[in-house]
Amino acid sequence: DIQMTQSPSSLSASVGDRVTITCRASQSISSYVNWYQQKSGKAPKLLIYAASSLQSGVPSRFSGSGSGTDFTLTISSLQPEDFATYYCQQSYSTPPTFGQGTKVEIK
Protein backbone atom coordinates (compact mmCIF):
# COMPACT_ATOMS: atom_id res chain seq x y z
CA ASP A 1 0.00 0.00 0.00
CA ILE A 2 1.12 3.57 -0.67
CA GLN A 3 1.76 5.52 2.51
CA MET A 4 0.81 9.18 2.64
CA THR A 5 2.58 11.30 5.25
CA GLN A 6 1.32 14.77 6.09
CA SER A 7 3.14 17.54 7.88
CA PRO A 8 2.64 19.15 10.21
CA SER A 9 0.18 17.08 12.24
CA SER A 10 -1.24 20.28 13.64
CA LEU A 11 -0.70 23.99 13.34
CA SER A 12 -1.97 27.18 14.90
CA ALA A 13 -2.71 30.14 12.66
CA SER A 14 -4.56 33.43 12.67
CA VAL A 15 -7.32 34.65 10.40
CA GLY A 16 -5.70 36.08 7.29
CA ASP A 17 -2.58 33.92 7.49
CA ARG A 18 -1.25 31.95 4.57
CA VAL A 19 -1.23 28.27 5.50
CA THR A 20 0.65 25.45 3.78
CA ILE A 21 0.20 21.74 4.42
CA THR A 22 2.44 19.17 2.80
CA CYS A 23 1.88 15.54 1.89
CA ARG A 24 4.52 13.04 0.83
CA ALA A 25 3.79 9.74 -0.89
CA SER A 26 5.90 6.64 -0.31
CA GLN A 27 6.29 6.24 -4.09
CA SER A 28 5.64 8.34 -7.16
CA ILE A 29 1.93 8.83 -7.80
CA SER A 30 1.99 11.35 -10.65
CA SER A 31 -0.77 13.88 -9.83
CA TYR A 32 -3.20 11.45 -8.25
CA VAL A 33 -3.74 13.34 -5.02
CA ASN A 34 -6.90 14.74 -3.48
CA TRP A 35 -7.37 17.03 -0.51
CA TYR A 36 -10.33 16.98 1.91
CA GLN A 37 -11.52 19.21 4.71
CA GLN A 38 -13.27 17.71 7.71
CA LYS A 39 -14.90 19.75 10.42
CA SER A 40 -15.57 18.24 13.82
CA GLY A 41 -18.41 15.73 13.73
CA LYS A 42 -18.99 16.21 10.01
CA ALA A 43 -18.23 14.29 6.85
CA PRO A 44 -15.15 15.13 4.79
CA LYS A 45 -15.50 17.54 1.89
CA LEU A 46 -13.50 17.33 -1.33
CA LEU A 47 -11.48 20.50 -1.91
CA ILE A 48 -8.88 19.62 -4.55
CA TYR A 49 -8.63 16.67 -6.93
CA ALA A 50 -5.85 15.61 -9.29
CA ALA A 51 -3.37 17.61 -7.21
CA SER A 52 -4.44 21.06 -8.41
CA SER A 53 -8.05 21.04 -9.69
CA LEU A 54 -10.45 23.01 -7.54
CA GLN A 55 -13.68 21.15 -6.80
CA SER A 56 -16.81 23.02 -7.82
CA GLY A 57 -18.04 25.41 -5.15
CA VAL A 58 -14.75 25.51 -3.21
CA PRO A 59 -13.37 29.02 -2.58
CA SER A 60 -10.41 30.07 -4.68
CA ARG A 61 -8.27 30.70 -1.59
CA PHE A 62 -7.66 26.95 -1.60
CA SER A 63 -5.05 25.67 -4.04
CA GLY A 64 -3.02 22.54 -4.56
CA SER A 65 0.26 21.77 -6.24
CA GLY A 66 2.84 19.07 -6.70
CA SER A 67 3.51 15.88 -8.58
CA GLY A 68 5.48 12.70 -8.09
CA THR A 69 5.85 12.29 -4.34
CA ASP A 70 5.49 15.79 -2.88
CA PHE A 71 2.26 17.74 -2.71
CA THR A 72 1.03 20.93 -1.09
CA LEU A 73 -2.31 22.37 -0.04
CA THR A 74 -2.27 26.14 0.41
CA ILE A 75 -4.89 28.38 1.97
CA SER A 76 -4.00 31.87 0.82
CA SER A 77 -5.85 33.79 3.52
CA LEU A 78 -7.24 31.71 6.36
CA GLN A 79 -10.88 32.37 7.20
CA PRO A 80 -12.75 31.49 10.41
CA GLU A 81 -14.63 28.69 8.64
CA ASP A 82 -11.35 27.05 7.56
CA PHE A 83 -10.43 25.78 11.00
CA ALA A 84 -10.70 22.04 10.50
CA THR A 85 -8.68 18.90 9.83
CA TYR A 86 -7.27 18.41 6.34
CA TYR A 87 -6.46 15.08 4.73
CA CYS A 88 -4.57 14.18 1.58
CA GLN A 89 -5.46 10.98 -0.29
CA GLN A 90 -3.85 9.12 -3.15
CA SER A 91 -6.02 7.81 -5.97
CA TYR A 92 -3.13 6.26 -7.90
CA SER A 93 -3.60 2.68 -6.80
CA THR A 94 -5.83 0.36 -4.79
CA PRO A 95 -6.30 0.62 -1.91
CA PRO A 96 -6.67 4.40 -1.90
CA THR A 97 -4.96 5.69 1.22
CA PHE A 98 -5.16 8.86 3.28
CA GLY A 99 -2.66 10.90 5.20
CA GLN A 100 -3.03 11.04 8.97
CA GLY A 101 -4.52 14.52 8.87
CA THR A 102 -3.45 18.06 9.73
CA LYS A 103 -5.48 19.92 12.31
CA VAL A 104 -5.62 23.67 11.73
CA GLU A 105 -6.39 25.51 14.96
CA ILE A 106 -6.99 29.11 15.91
CA LYS A 107 -3.95 30.95 17.24
Added chain:
Amino acid sequence: EVQLVESGGGLVQPGGSLRLSCAASGFTFSSYWMHWVRQAPGKGLVWVSRIKSDGTSTTYADSVKGRFTISRDNAKKTLYMQMNSLRAEDTAVYYCARDRHCGGDCYTTDFDSWGQGTLVTVSS
Protein backbone atom coordinates in the same frame (compact mmCIF):
# COMPACT_ATOMS: atom_id res chain seq x y z
CA GLU B 1 -28.80 18.58 -4.61
CA VAL B 2 -26.75 15.42 -4.09
CA GLN B 3 -27.73 13.66 -0.90
CA LEU B 4 -26.42 10.46 0.70
CA VAL B 5 -28.05 9.23 3.90
CA GLU B 6 -26.58 6.27 5.79
CA SER B 7 -28.46 4.13 8.27
CA GLY B 8 -28.16 0.80 10.03
CA GLY B 9 -25.36 1.46 12.47
CA GLY B 10 -25.51 0.50 16.11
CA LEU B 11 -24.03 -1.59 18.89
CA VAL B 12 -23.19 -5.19 18.04
CA GLN B 13 -21.27 -7.90 19.87
CA PRO B 14 -17.98 -9.27 18.49
CA GLY B 15 -18.72 -11.92 15.90
CA GLY B 16 -22.07 -10.36 15.09
CA SER B 17 -23.48 -8.91 11.89
CA LEU B 18 -24.88 -5.62 10.72
CA ARG B 19 -26.18 -4.25 7.43
CA LEU B 20 -25.59 -0.63 6.53
CA SER B 21 -27.62 1.24 3.93
CA CYS B 22 -26.96 4.46 2.04
CA ALA B 23 -29.92 6.09 0.31
CA ALA B 24 -28.98 8.33 -2.60
CA SER B 25 -30.89 11.20 -4.18
CA GLY B 26 -30.27 14.22 -6.39
CA PHE B 27 -28.20 12.42 -9.02
CA THR B 28 -28.34 9.45 -11.39
CA PHE B 29 -27.24 6.81 -8.88
CA SER B 30 -26.91 4.05 -11.49
CA SER B 31 -24.18 6.01 -13.30
CA TYR B 32 -21.73 6.25 -10.41
CA TRP B 33 -19.23 4.00 -8.71
CA MET B 34 -19.74 4.13 -4.96
CA HIS B 35 -17.51 3.56 -1.95
CA TRP B 36 -17.54 2.97 1.78
CA VAL B 37 -14.95 4.78 3.91
CA ARG B 38 -14.65 4.43 7.69
CA GLN B 39 -13.19 6.45 10.51
CA ALA B 40 -12.47 5.01 13.93
CA PRO B 41 -13.15 7.40 16.84
CA GLY B 42 -10.48 10.10 16.89
CA LYS B 43 -8.61 8.51 13.99
CA GLY B 44 -8.11 9.08 10.27
CA LEU B 45 -9.99 7.99 7.19
CA VAL B 46 -9.70 4.45 5.83
CA TRP B 47 -11.14 3.22 2.55
CA VAL B 48 -13.18 0.02 2.88
CA SER B 49 -14.73 -0.97 -0.44
CA ARG B 50 -16.01 0.14 -3.84
CA ILE B 51 -18.63 -1.09 -6.28
CA LYS B 52 -19.10 -0.43 -9.97
CA SER B 53 -22.10 1.56 -11.19
CA ASP B 54 -23.91 -1.60 -12.38
CA GLY B 55 -22.82 -3.69 -9.41
CA THR B 56 -20.77 -6.16 -11.45
CA SER B 57 -17.38 -5.34 -9.91
CA THR B 58 -16.40 -5.00 -6.26
CA THR B 59 -13.13 -4.44 -4.41
CA TYR B 60 -12.29 -4.59 -0.70
CA ALA B 61 -9.60 -3.54 1.71
CA ASP B 62 -7.64 -6.52 3.00
CA SER B 63 -8.87 -5.82 6.54
CA VAL B 64 -12.49 -6.60 5.61
CA LYS B 65 -12.10 -9.04 2.72
CA GLY B 66 -14.17 -12.16 3.27
CA ARG B 67 -16.21 -10.55 6.06
CA PHE B 68 -17.87 -7.55 4.38
CA THR B 69 -19.96 -7.51 1.21
CA ILE B 70 -20.81 -4.36 -0.73
CA SER B 71 -23.87 -4.32 -2.96
CA ARG B 72 -26.35 -1.94 -4.50
CA ASP B 73 -29.92 -1.76 -5.74
CA ASN B 74 -30.05 0.83 -8.52
CA ALA B 75 -33.85 0.68 -8.71
CA LYS B 76 -34.00 1.70 -5.05
CA LYS B 77 -30.98 4.05 -5.38
CA THR B 78 -29.44 2.42 -2.36
CA LEU B 79 -25.94 1.20 -1.49
CA TYR B 80 -25.40 -1.53 1.10
CA MET B 81 -22.66 -3.01 3.22
CA GLN B 82 -23.24 -6.38 4.85
CA MET B 83 -20.78 -6.75 7.71
CA ASN B 84 -20.23 -10.18 9.24
CA SER B 85 -17.82 -11.55 11.86
CA LEU B 86 -17.44 -8.08 13.29
CA ARG B 87 -14.43 -7.27 15.44
CA ALA B 88 -13.69 -4.52 17.94
CA GLU B 89 -11.37 -2.92 15.39
CA ASP B 90 -14.32 -2.45 13.02
CA THR B 91 -15.72 0.16 15.40
CA ALA B 92 -15.99 3.35 13.36
CA VAL B 93 -18.21 5.85 11.65
CA TYR B 94 -18.98 4.43 8.21
CA TYR B 95 -19.45 6.87 5.35
CA CYS B 96 -20.76 6.16 1.92
CA ALA B 97 -19.09 8.29 -0.73
CA ARG B 98 -19.68 8.93 -4.41
CA ASP B 99 -16.90 8.53 -6.93
CA ARG B 100 -16.28 11.63 -9.05
CA HIS B 101 -17.70 10.74 -12.43
CA CYS B 102 -15.30 10.10 -15.30
CA GLY B 103 -17.63 8.55 -17.83
CA GLY B 104 -18.00 5.00 -19.06
CA ASP B 105 -16.71 2.17 -16.90
CA CYS B 106 -13.88 4.13 -15.28
CA TYR B 107 -13.59 5.25 -11.68
CA THR B 108 -11.47 8.02 -10.19
CA THR B 109 -11.40 7.23 -6.46
CA ASP B 110 -12.01 10.95 -5.87
CA PHE B 111 -14.80 11.10 -3.29
CA ASP B 112 -16.87 14.10 -4.30
CA SER B 113 -19.94 13.61 -2.10
CA TRP B 114 -20.25 12.00 1.31
CA GLY B 115 -23.07 10.97 3.60
CA GLN B 116 -23.24 12.08 7.22
CA GLY B 117 -22.00 8.71 8.44
CA THR B 118 -23.40 5.99 10.68
CA LEU B 119 -21.64 4.75 13.81
CA VAL B 120 -20.89 1.07 14.24
CA THR B 121 -19.75 -0.01 17.69
CA VAL B 122 -18.48 -3.56 18.20
CA SER B 123 -18.31 -4.35 21.88
CA SER B 124 -19.48 -6.92 24.40
